[in-house]
Amino acid sequence: MNGGPSGFQNAPVTRTFIIATALLTILLGIKGRSVKLGLSYEEIFQKFHMWRLIASLFTFSSTPELIFGLYLLGYFRVFERQIGSNKYSVFILFSILASLLFQLLPLAYLRDPSLGRLAPGPYGLIFASFIPFYFDIPVSFRFRICGIRLTDKSFIYFAGLQLLFSFWKRSLVPGLCGLLAGSLYRLNLFHIRKIKFPDFVASFFLRLSSPSSRILPNVVSNVNSTQNIPSHLVHQTEEHNPSTLASSAEPSEAFVAQLITMGFDRSSARQALIQARNDISLASNILLEAQSH
Known part of the structure; x- marks a missing residue:
């Protein structure tokens, strides 16, 4: 796998997203509010706390989730470099909104109390990114460990599985919803893959993440x-x-x-x-x- 340039060069949107996720997780974790985040039937359809809905899309509830989540978000910056920041911004927005909709549907119709609060965090974007990762990133080398065949992509899959099952059903549901959102983007639903934001969007994130760049x-x-x-x-x-x-x-x-x-x-x-x-x-x-x- 070739991730291209080191750091966040040519990936300003990813860099801004990672910084925002890390800061929100740390800030709300210090205040003890992260444990109260996560989508639930009561919060969404009865109390409708909008701030919790928005915060739940960006904030992890534990340190292990934050570590694996930021690692995966950082690796998937390769897709921003491939399709450009303007199109990648559309991919982020589509992944988050589509996965959110898919999470709301079982909460609304099943009303399963065993689900409780779904795990908060950008699960939609992370697991939607596994779809292009599977199809578009070639295997660079293969090797064996204890007789098990592995590739350089295996470690990314292991990190994803760790995050997917971190809270069992609470994390499994948003993860699967993210995979579904990524599949719809891959299928080019409503020609979504041709849509991109204006150039000023990429310029804004570039100035935001690298104000000293020239x-x-x-x-x-x-x-x-x-x-x-x-x-x-x-x-x-x-x-x-x-x-x-x-x-x-x-x-x-x-x-x-x-x-x-x-x-x-x-x-x-x-x-x-x-x-x-x-x-x-x-x-x-x-x-x-x-x-x-």
């Missing part, structure tokens, strides 16, 4: 005019790969194979890697943007 307009403009790559992708290449000012290298056959497993033809994969100077994350961005037009 862009060199002249360098970007010159490189973009010669390589025909979108300016924000050129900026990514310049920061991540110092060789961008050098001549294009022969594309890596391993990277070509990975892009082919993601559904792109060999010719397009090679051309994208040449443009991206062998940066597979940037090359996948170029191919995905070309598909969306």
Whole structure:
């Protein structure tokens, strides 16, 4: 698996979401309110405490959940880099709202007292992300431990299972609802995968998460005019790969194979890697943007 640039470069929405989740969890945990969060029939359909509904979408109720949740959210930033911050913002909104709706349905119709409060936290977004993780992220290597076949993706699945069963039915329900929301997005319900927010949304999160960042307009403009790559992708290449000012290298056959497993033809994969100077994350961005037009 290639996560692309280190840190949260080109993933400002993910970075903001993680910071907000961590701060809310810590703040409400200190005040002892996190244990009172979580969707329940009484809270939603009788008392209707809106602040609890909103807080429940972002706040984990325990430290182990927070650790595994932030780890998974951080890893899944690869999807923001692949489809862009504007489309990823739509994915976040769709995942949260769709999974919330699916959670409300059993609470409204089953009224099962054994469910109690469902586990709070961004389960919808996390488990919706497992759908593109399964289909779009290729396996880089395989190995065995005690005779059991594993891949580099196995550890992400183990972290997801730990989070999914952290509170048994209380966490299982929102996790499954997130998987369902991710499946609907994958099926392109209402052409949701073509929708994206305006450019100012990504710019807002970029300024919010990296207020000190600076862009060199002249360098970007010159490189973009010669390589025909979108300016924000050129900026990514310049920061991540110092060789961008050098001549294009022969594309890596391993990277070509990975892009082919993601559904792109060999010719397009090679051309994208040449443009991206062998940066597979940037090359996948170029191919995905070309598909969306």
